[in-house]
Amino acid sequence: MKIGVVVHGPQIVDTGFAKKILGLLENYGNVTARLGGTMGRTAVIDAEMEKVIDINQKLLPSQSIDKISENSDVVILINYGKSNITGHAFGYKVFRRCKGVPELIQIERPGEPDGTVIPWNENQIDLAEKLARKLDLKVLRPSTVIKKMENDTLYNTIENETTVYRKIAGVSKNENIFLNGIVVGKSTSSEVILVAERGILKNIIGGEIKDHGVEKLGIIDLNSAVVKTGLLRRSRIHPRILERKEYNKHNSKLNISYLSHAAEDIYQLKDSDLVVTVGDDTTLVAGDILYRFKVPIIGITDGDLDKVVEEGFKTVGSMIVELESGLDDIIGNKIFLELFNGKQTMEIENLENFKSKIIQIISNTTNRYNLKYN
Structure with a gap:
């Protein structure tokens, strides 16, 4: 049997259950796994599972299910929601968004007393029951979940x-x-x-x-x-640092990128020499992800921070500028227009000179700012 697995979210990886379930499924056939969603990508890297779970494409869970279904007899969606309510609601929404009616089984919150296995396609009830027994979980019929979702939500x-x-x-x-x-x-x-x-x-x-x-x-x-x-990642896992790729550059120029939106694909910036980030949440998330690739940041912030991860890491050589409330976007836009000339990337020859230009732009707008170095 060809078994496709869609891994959703960091918690299923951080708890070790992604690895355990993938090992279990190998007893039933040939297993292929890919990520669904984007927040689990960092967890997969930290767990050294990027050769087992495909993290190369940025797809929604339903899109990943549709794609992996093309070459699979059955698809297993593994997730670890905050509660069984959020987990079941997630599965319900994903199943509804899939094209057609995929041969889908959801494994939700394994290891928890309320953990369940849901055969969203009733054709897979036998396999669902086998997996539930192996994982000591309860089987929940999709009709029960659908009724609750449609009545209560x-x-x-x-x-x-x-x-x-x-x-x-x-x-x-x-x-x-x-x-x-x-x-x-x-x-x-x-x-x-x-x-x-x-x-x-x-x-x-x-x-x-x-x-x-x-x-x-x-x-x-x-x-x-x-x-x-809630939090984008609930676990306190120490990041895994990856070696940067070495490139044969014809000159010594540095590649600098600009990021003003935490929802963008930060992983596309992993080969940059430095990234300028605008906004507290964007700086926190980008700094944490890019830390794994040894990419420093210059963060433009104003203290309007929503705690989106338990801990945030930053590469040595990073600089954080703290401004008064509301000024981060204004300063960020000036940097984007005056230094980047409205483009997302640029090349520089001297990093300290680049930092000085940023500080000069800030000083021309306000003299009330703090610099933090890492």
């Missing part, structure tokens, strides 16, 4: 053809709310409904909206947007 309701409401499952109080990778607010209760009008997030019922995040987000389809709550 208002996913999308359109009013007057302009307003979309989307209720979020399994939210706890005081959690960050992410839309397409951007923090757009914080929950104030366990009942949270996102409200969008003409594609713009206008309100968070049961939460506080973050206007700056909404501005960065822009126009979205709330119905299909990727929603996450």
